[in-house]
Amino acid sequence: MRNGTTSFDAIILGAGAAGLMCAAVAGQRGRRVLLVDHADEPGKKILISGGGRCNFTNVHAGPQNYLSANPHFMKSALGRYTPADFVALVDEHRIAWHEKTLGQLFCDNSARQIVAMLLAECEKGGVTLQLGETVGQVAHTDGRFCVRVGERSLEAPQLVLATGGPSIPKLGATGFAYDLARRFGLKVVEPRPALVPLTLSGEEALFRELSGVATEVVARSGSARFREAALFTHRGMSGPAILQVSSYWRHGQAIAIDFLPDDEPGWLVTEKRFRPRATAAATLRSKLPVRLADTLGQRLGLSGELGSITDRRLQGAGATLAGWTFRPNGTEGFAKAEVTVGGIATAGLSSQTMAARHLPGLFCIGEAVDVTGWLGGYNFQWAWASGWAAGQVL
Numbered sequence: 001m002r003n004g005t006t007s008f009d010a011i012i013l014g015a016g017a018a019g020l021m022c023a024a025v026a027g028q029r030g031r032r033v034l035l036v037d038h039a040d041e042p043g044k045k046i047l048i049s050g051g052g053r054c055n056f057t058n059v060h061a062g063p064q065n066y067l068s069a070n071p072h073f074m075k076s077a078l079g080r081y082t083p084a085d086f087v088a089l090v091d092e093h094r095i096a097w098h099e100k101t102l103g104q105l106f107c108d109n110s111a112r113q114i115v116a117m118l119l120a121e122c123e124k125g126g127v128t129l130q131l132g133e134t135v136g137q138v139a140h141t142d143g144r145f146c147v148r149v150g151e152r153s154l155e156a157p158q159l160v161l162a163t164g165g166p167s168i169p170k171l172g173a174t175g176f177a178y179d180l181a182r183r184f185g186l187k188v189v190e191p192r193p194a195l196v197p198l199t200l201s202g203e204e205a206l207f208r209e210l211s212g213v214a215t216e217v218v219a220r221s222g223s224a225r226f227r228e229a230a231l232f233t234h235r236g237m238s239g240p241a242i243l244q245v246s247s248y249w250r251h252g253q254a255i256a257i258d259f260l261p262d263d264e265p266g267w268l269v270t271e272k273r274f275r276p277r278a279t280a281a282a283t284l285r286s287k288l289p290v291r292l293a294d295t296l297g298q299r300l301g302l303s304g305e306l307g308s309i310t311d312r313r314l315q316g317a318g319a320t321l322a323g324w325t326f327r328p329n330g331t332e333g334f335a336k337a338e339v340t341v342g343g344i345a346t347a348g349l350s351s352q353t354m355a356a357r358h359l360p361g362l363f364c365i366g367e368a369v370d371v372t373g374w375l376g377g378y379n380f381q382w383a384w385a386s387g388w389a390a391g392q393v394l
C-alpha cells in the first residue's frame with residue numbers, strides 16, 4: 001500500500017477465459033495478481049458457451065483456423081500452449097468430457113466446471129479477485145499503471161487488457177479494451193460481428209418462409225468454405241455453416257450455398273435417364289427437407305415429370321442448386337455475434353508474450369486482440385494460449 005494505493009505485480013482487466021488463465025499462470029509463478037471484472041461473476045461467456053457444456057477446445061486447433069490481419073501471429077502461443085495442455089488441466093480436475101464432432105471437446109456435465117477449475121487454479125496462485133466494480137480511470141505514470149476500481153486506487157508495473165470484444169453486450173461485453181489500447185498508442189483493426197446469423201431481404205426474403213428448416217450444405221464466402229448445417233431463420237440464415245462464413249463475409253459480398261454437396265451438378269439429368277416418370281418435386285424431396293425442396297423447386301421453375309424437362313434445364317437447375325448465390329443485407333450484429341473479428345492490431349504486440357512493443361508492462365490477450373477463431377472451440381483455445389503466454393512473463 002502506497003499513499004492509500006494498493007500495489008500488485010500485475011493487474012488483469014477482465015475475468016473471462018483469457019484473464020482467468022493468465023491470472024492463474026502468473027499467480028502460480030509467484031506474482032501478486034489482481035484480476036478485475038465489472039461483472040458480478042467471472043467467466044460469463046464460458047458459462048453459456050456450448051449450450052452450457054462449453055466447447056472448451058478443438059483438437060485440430062492450428063493457425064489455419066483463425067482470422068487475423070497477420071495470419072502468423074497466433075502460431076507461437078498456439079504452438080506453446082496446445083489443446084492437449086488444456087485437456088491435461090481438465091483431466092487433472094477430473095472433469096469428464098467428450099468429443100462431439102470435428103474435434104470439438106465439450107464437458108459431459110456443465111460449463112460451470114471449467115469456471116470452477118480456473119478459479120481453483122487462480123486460488124492456487126493466490127490471485128486477488130475483484131468483481132462487480134466499475135473500472136474507472138486507467139493511467140500510466142513513471143512506469144506504473146494506476147487503475148481506479150470502484151472507490152479504490154490500485155497500481156502495478158504491468159497491466160493486462162483481457163476485457164474481450166463487444167459481442168453480446170447484455171453479458172457485460174464492451175469495447176473497453178479497444179479504447180484503452182488506442183489511448184496507449186496501439187492500433188485497432190475495425191471490429192465486426194463474427195460467427196453471427198446473416199439477414200436477407202428482397203427476393204431472398206422468400207427463404208424466411210423456411211424458418212426452422214435445417215440442412216447440410218457447403219457455404220462459401222470468397223475462398224472460405226465450410227461443410228456443416230445451415231438453418232433458415234425468420235430474419236435470414238444461421239446454423240454452423242453460415243456462422244462460419246459470416247466471419248469472412250463483408251457487406252455487399254455474395255455467399256454461395258451448395259445445397260447438395262454430395263451430388264454432381266448433372267445429377268438431375270442422370271435421374272431423368274433412370275426415372276423419367278418421377279416428378280421434379282418428388283426428386284428434390286428425396287434429397288432435401290420437404291419445405292426446402294418445394295421452395296427451391298418453385299424458384300427454379302421445375303414442375304412436372306423429369307422426362308418432360310429438357311436436359312439443359314435440368315443441368316442448369318443442378319448447377320444453381322450447387323452454387324445458390326445471394327447477397328445478405330447484413331448480420332444480426334454484436335447482439336447475436338459469438339465473437340468479434342478485428343480488434344487490437346497484432347502489429348503492436350509481441351507474438352511470444354502478447355506485450356505491447358512500445359509500452360513496457362502493457363499486455364493484450366484473448367478476444368480483444370485481432371485474432372478470431374472458427375466456430376468449434378477455437379476461440380477458447382486462443383484465450384487459453386494467449387493468456388498462458390502472457391502469464392509466463394508477467
Ligand code: FDA
Nearest residue numbers: 014016017018038049050055163164176366367377379380
Ligand atoms: P471474455 O468475453 O470471455 O471475457 C471478458 C471479460 O471482461 C468479461 O468477464 C467481461 O465482463 C469483462 N469486461 C468487459 N468490459 C469490461 C470493463 N469495461 N471493465 C471490467 N471488465 C470488463 N468459444 C469457444 O471456443 N467455444 C464455445 O463453445 C463458445 N461458445 C460461445 C457461446 C456464446 C453465446 C458466445 C457469446 C461466445 C462463445 N464462444 C465460444 C466465444 C468465447 O466465449 C470467447 O471467444 C471467449 O470468451 C473470449 O475470452 P476473453 O477472455 O478474451 O473474453
